[in-house]
Amino acid sequence: MGLRVFLLAAALLALSCSHGAIASDPSLLQDFCVADKMSQVRVNGLPCKAAKDVVAEDFFFSGLHMAGNAANKQGSAVTAVNVAQIAGLNTLGISLVRIDYAPYGLNPPHTHPRSTEILTVIEGSLNVGFVTSNPENKHFNKVLNKGDVFVFPKGLVHYQFNNCTTGTVAIAALSSQNPGVITMANAVFGSNPSIPDDIVAKAFQVEKNTVDWMQAQF
Template sequence: MKNFLLACVFLALASSFASAFDPSPLQDFCVAIDDPLHGVGSNVTAVNVQQIPGLNTLGISAARIDFAPYGQNPPHTHPRATEILVVLEGTLLVGFVTSNPNNTLISKVLNKGDVFVFPIGLIHFQFNIGKTNAIAIAALSSQNPGVITIANAVFGSDPAIDPGFLARAFQLDKYVVKGLQAKFWIDGN
């Protein structure tokens, strides 16, 4: 609890030095599925304008991410926000991939107290490489940053993207794609 309060104070101080501005659209056109675990060993607890209406127009939100040993927050992107992550407990491998044409992976191992920034819109991830639980706090530069989990969006879309198209796009066998799509439908991810 002490670490959580410390992170909240940090976020309050950081927001006082910045001009709160969120010029992008603030709502997606779809309704999010309330299933935070997704079977990957992590739980994301978001604090945004849907939970705290007082954040409306302030241009900030936050999340607490709890990781089981070897748990991950799989590759995803926030289309409307830059994210700054602070590790409160444990050891995380984090990274993001730059945009085309280079697609360069920028990654680092973070320990307790370390900080990392994920630029707006870039695909990024976090992975607990330790044998114990890990906890991180993320601050985001939007009251509604949005989140697109890459594998869920590609292999779990409704309706499904044509498996032949995905097989060609990812240079995979069509049956591998169908297997991935079936897994996402069965797991509800």
């Protein structure tokens, strides 16, 4: 009898959980939730500003017409337009970046843990690619010209390289208000404190002095 009661309770619980998943809110519960950056409340995202205090400027950003400074080691510059720049993006699940590439500039291998990316070349040409997860690690790559579009699936390592003698500009949209970015080289060789060099040496199958040299670059 006790076992039957237990099984019935478990079935009812599973059924209620299933219905809860189906009945969950599929989208926003209000027109907008402008981020209140002064709030001390910590949530998965940002709390909402009072609707009476919302103004048009909360949905506005100016600056993507200006080129980023790509005079650095990688030869690229990212100008982000996410919830940090536009408070009105809070809860809307979208953001934007402009990427400027110097001649032979690189946006190095990186991943966005919370976002798919769709990129459009505005000027110039790019060699782009991404790599699938283990164990296949299949590399998809393509040369893009002005007006071409390419998608980088969520969480996968990807890159863009300007293989031209002139500058290139791209615009990318991302499916998160705060997509995050993890640059592979920075994470492995530039962490603070450093990952022990014997661990990195074994992972990359190289000598420790090579790892020490790589870490010194970051």
